[in-house]
Amino acid sequence: MLFREYETIYIMRPDLAEEEEAAVAERMSGILDKTQARLLKQAVWGKRKLAYEIKKYSKGVYVSLKYLSAADTVQELERNLKILDPVIRFQTFKIADGVDVDKRLAEQAAEDAREEAERAERERALAQQQAEAEARARAEAEAVAAAPQVAATGQEPTTAAAAGTDQAGSAAAGDDSSSEQKEEK
Amino acid sequence: MARDSRKGRRGFGRRKVCRFCVDKNLKVDFHDANMLKYFLTERGKIIPRRISGNCAKHQRQVTLAIKRARQIALLPYTSSTI
Numbered sequence: 105m106l107f108r109e110y111e112t113i114y115i116m117r118p119d120l121a122e123e124e125e126a127a128v129a130e131r132m133s134g135i136l137d138k139t140q141a142r143l144l145k146q147a148v149w150g151k152r153k154l155a156y157e158i159k160k161y162s163k164g165v166y167v168s169l170k171y172l173s174a175a176d177t178v179q180e181l182e183r184n185l186k187i188l189d190p191v192i193r194f195q196t197f198k199i200a201d202g203v204d205v206d207k208r209l210a211e212q213a214a215e216d217a218r219e220e221a222e223r224a225e226r227e228r229a230l231a232q233q234q235a236e237a238e239a240r241a242r243a244e245a246e247a248v249a250a251a252p253q254v255a256a257t258g259q260e261p262t263t264a265a266a267a268g269t270d271q272a273g274s275a276a277a278g279d280d281s282s283s284e285q286k287e288e289k
Numbered sequence: 290m291a292r293d294s295r296k297g298r299r300g301f302g303r304r305k306v307c308r309f310c311v312d313k314n315l316k317v318d319f320h321d322a323n324m325l326k327y328f329l330t331e332r333g334k335i336i337p338r339r340i341s342g343n344c345a346k347h348q349r350q351v352t353l354a355i356k357r358a359r360q361i362a363l364l365p366y367t368s369s370t371i
């Protein structure tokens with residue numbers, strides 16, 4: 105069966121309760137089901153700044169619906185979006201003509217899986233970074249704790265003393281700047 | 290910038306090439322407002338391809354993408370600020 109691929113993006117008022125946003129989404133997915141459309145992906149982009157004001161709002165909540173359907177689905181979606189009060193703007197874009205439904209659904213599933221894998225990889229990398237940073241901080245703390253012992257053994261006493269004064273100096277400088285900032289406020 | 294307009298030649302400036310032809314991985318996408326902003330003036334007008342260097346095919350795609358992004362307020366029609 106050959107369908108068209110569409111993407112409908114609608115923008116809702118920024119001052120809605122979660123249930124109101126969910127109600128709109130539910131209504132949309134109901135229409136997709138009723139008209140035998142196949143949903144590819146629903147993506148909530150969330151609250152964004154609008155490039156220009158719409159009905160006096162400068163922010164809006166974006167939702168994108170990608171689906172495969174015949175033209176009647178678009179008509180029905182848009183008829184509903186027009187009468188829904190929370191929706192301040194909507195637009196449907198035709199993405200492709202004569203789409204092979206099964207093939208496209210499989211492609212989308214593969215894309216979702218890839219994105220999920222990338223997200224997991226990013227999280228893993230972030231966790232590793234944090235672990236490394238913590239390990240570094242621990243190592244530094246241990247080095248500081250070990251420093252007086254080095255001085256006590258008499259090895260390079262001048263450098264140890266110099267480092268001590270340096271740290272004191274920088275700490276004092278830090279105090280100065282913070283007090284200045286407070287005064288400015 | 291300074292353009293050499295003498296004798297109708299555009300001087301010895303480097304010939305601009307289409308970014309989308311150079312980088313095949315780069316796709317024109319109306320969702321990507323940050324990328325499309327590159328093809329708008331400060332006032333929000335579409336930069337002609339003689340300036341941007343886009344080829345005809347990709348300029349058509351860029352123009353369509355900008356118009357789509359404008360419809361859903363991802364890009365301005367005009368920008369009165371600045």
Ligand SMILES: [Zn+2]
Pocket residue numbers: 307308309310343344345346347
């Ligand atoms: Zn090109």
